Amino acid sequence: DTGVSQxxxxxxxxxxxxxxxxxxxxxxxxxLYWYRQTLGQGPEFLTYFQNEAQxxxxxxxxxxxxxxxPKGSFSTLEIQRTEQGDSAMYLCASRGQFYGYTFxxxxxxxxx
Amino acid sequence: xxxxxxxxxxxRLQEGESSSLNCSYTVSGLRGLFWYRQDPGKGPEFLFTLYxxxxxxxxxxxxxxxxKKESFLHITAPKPEDSATYLCAVQADSGGSNYKLTFxxxxxxxxxx
Numbered sequence: 001d002t003g004v005s006q007x008x009x010x011x012x013x014x015x016x017x018x019x020x021x022x023x024x025x026x027x028x029x030x031x032l033y034w035y036r037q038t039l040g041q042g043p044e045f046l047t048y049f050q051n052e053a054q055x056x057x058x059x060x061x062x063x064x065x066x067x068x069x070p071k072g073s074f075s076t077l078e079i080q081r082t083e084q085g086d087s088a089m090y091l092c093a094s095r096g097q098f099y100g101y102t103f104x105x106x107x108x109x110x111x112x
Numbered sequence: 113x114x115x116x117x118x119x120x121x122x123x124r125l126q127e128g129e130s131s132s133l134n135c136s137y138t139v140s141g142l143r144g145l146f147w148y149r150q151d152p153g154k155g156p157e158f159l160f161t162l163y164x165x166x167x168x169x170x171x172x173x174x175x176x177x178x179x180k181k182e183s184f185l186h187i188t189a190p191k192p193e194d195s196a197t198y199l200c201a202v203q204a205d206s207g208g209s210n211y212k213l214t215f216x217x218x219x220x221x222x223x224x225x
Contacts, residue, residue: 004155033212042116042199042215043156056212091155100146101213103155 002026004104006092012110013082020078021107025094032075033101034067035091036060043091049075082111114139114204118216125223128189133219135200136182143205145183146213147176150197159185159198190223197221 005024013019025032030051035043046065048056051072061067064082069075079086089106115138125131137145144163148156160169162178169176173194175186185198197220201213 006155031211040217042201042217043213045212045214048211050211093155100158100161102158103148105155106153108153 004092004094004102006090006104006107008107009105010108010110012112015084015111016081018078018080019082019109020076021090021092021109023075023077023092023094023104024073025075025092026096026102029094029096029102030072031095032069033093033095034075034077035093035103037089037091037106038087046077046090079109082109084111087111114202114214116200116202116214116216118198118200118219120219121217122220123222125187125190125221127191127223127225130186130188130190132187133185133198133200133221134182135185135216137200137202139202139204139214141205143203145178146201146203147174147183147185148199148201150199150218156199187221190221192223192225195221195223 007022032049034046037043045058046061047067049069064080067077087110089108091106093101093103095101117136119134144161147159150156160176165180167178173188177184197218199218201215
C-alpha cells in the first residue's frame with residue numbers, strides 16, 4: 001500500500017493524559033500536513049512540514065500540541081494534558097512536487 | 113482571510129436525479145480549488161483540482177466547473193454509492209503560506225435507491 005498511513009485509527013484517553021499519533025506519508029512526498037476535523041466541519045489546518053522543517057503552525061496549535069518530522073520521513077503529533085475539546089479526527093496529508101494532496105484515514109481521538 | 117462556503121449543507125436525491133453542489137470562495141489569489149469525497153470515518157479522497165476560471169474536469173458521474181467566485185460539482189444520474197460528504201477546498205497564492213488547504217464544511221449527499 002503506497003498511501004498515507006496513520007496510527008492508531010482510534011484512541012480513547014482520559015482527560016489530562018498525553019497522546020501521540022503517527023503519520024507515515026507517501027515515501028516520495030516531501031511535504032506533510034496535519035489537519036483536525038470535528039463533527040460536521042471541514043478539516044482545519046494545524047501544521048506543515050517540508051522535509052524535516054516545520055514551516056507553519058496554525059493558531060489552533062496551542063502550547064499543548066507539538067509535532068515533529070525527524071529526518072523528513074514519518075511525523076508524530078503529540079497532545080499533552082488532553083482536554084475534552086481535543087476530541088476530533090486528526091488527519092495527515094502528504095504532497096509531492098507534482099502530485100495533489102493525499103490524506104490518510106485519520107486518527108479518531110476521544111477524550112473522556 | 114480565505115473563506116469557503118458550501119451549499120446546501122445536505123442534499124437528498126433519488127437514484128438517477130441529477131443535481132449540483134455549490135462552493136463559493138474568497139481568496140487573495142487562487143492557486144487551486146480542490147474537490148474531495150469523504151466517507152464516514154475515513155479521510156478525504158481526492159476527486160479534482162481546478163486551477164483557472166472556465167476549467168472543467170469530469171470523472172464518471174461527476175463534473176467540476178470553476179468560475180472566479182465559485183465552483184460547482186455536478187452529479188449526473190447519481191447512484192446510492194455516490195452517497196458521501198463532498199468537501200471543497202482552496203489553496204491560496206499568498207506568498208509564504210501558499211501551501212495549506214482551506215476547507216468548507218462540506219455537503220452531505222444521500223442518494224436513495
